[in-house]
Amino acid sequence: MPPPFAEQVTNRESAAVEHSSLLSPDRPSWVVTTLSAVTGGGALWLAIAAVMARRPGPPRLAARDGAVAVVLATATAHVIGRLVRRRRPPAAELPAYQALVHKPTSSSFPSAHTAVAAAFTTAVIARHRRWGTAMTPLALGVAYSRIRTRAHWPTDVTAGAVCGVLIGVAIHKSLRP
Numbered sequence: 001m002p003p004p005f006a007e008q009v010t011n012r013e014s015a016a017v018e019h020s021s022l023l024s025p026d027r028p029s030w031v032v033t034t035l036s037a038v039t040g041g042g043a044l045w046l047a048i049a050a051v052m053a054r055r056p057g058p059p060r061l062a063a064r065d066g067a068v069a070v071v072l073a074t075a076t077a078h079v080i081g082r083l084v085r086r087r088r089p090p091a092a093e094l095p096a097y098q099a100l101v102h103k104p105t106s107s108s109f110p111s112a113h114t115a116v117a118a119a120f121t122t123a124v125i126a127r128h129r130r131w132g133t134a135m136t137p138l139a140l141g142v143a144y145s146r147i148r149t150r151a152h153w154p155t156d157v158t159a160g161a162v163c164g165v166l167i168g169v170a171i172h173k174s175l176r177p
Contacts, residue, residue: 027098032141032145037101040102040113045066045070046067046070048063052066061177062128065126065172066120069120069167073112073119073120074112074115077115077163078112080159081108081110084110085109088150089108089153091150099149100151108156109159110160110163113145113151114161117142118160118162119171120139121135121138121168122165122167123167
């Protein structure tokens, strides 16, 4: 009898990560580890929103939407994580994982870092394209950093991104200018 679906996905992801040239088990650059560290908890995104809020009009509205998205995405990712228990990649001995300042122990699914980054960026870009476009490389960097440091499986990051985008769109549609 074949292993359960979740185990099959994990086995395939493990093989893909192992053979990827972009996901070396070696210690990642300081940029990757710093990005992973400073985006935990949403503080960086809220600081960006505070800077945006100093400008009247669309930037201030985008800041409001982004801040609400951070709070909602954080809560949603943590609730899903409690419902869907998934082990993190077995990487405790790898230099990529050892480079992390904070070694996560919670459920791996979904990536809260990625959910928050995607929610903030989506909410902001929906209200103010220029600010949102400027945030996009940062959000993509967060997603990459979570896989590169072996804190998450690729599907955890993908689920976090989808969750974040949906939250960002919902925030934009529900909060009026």
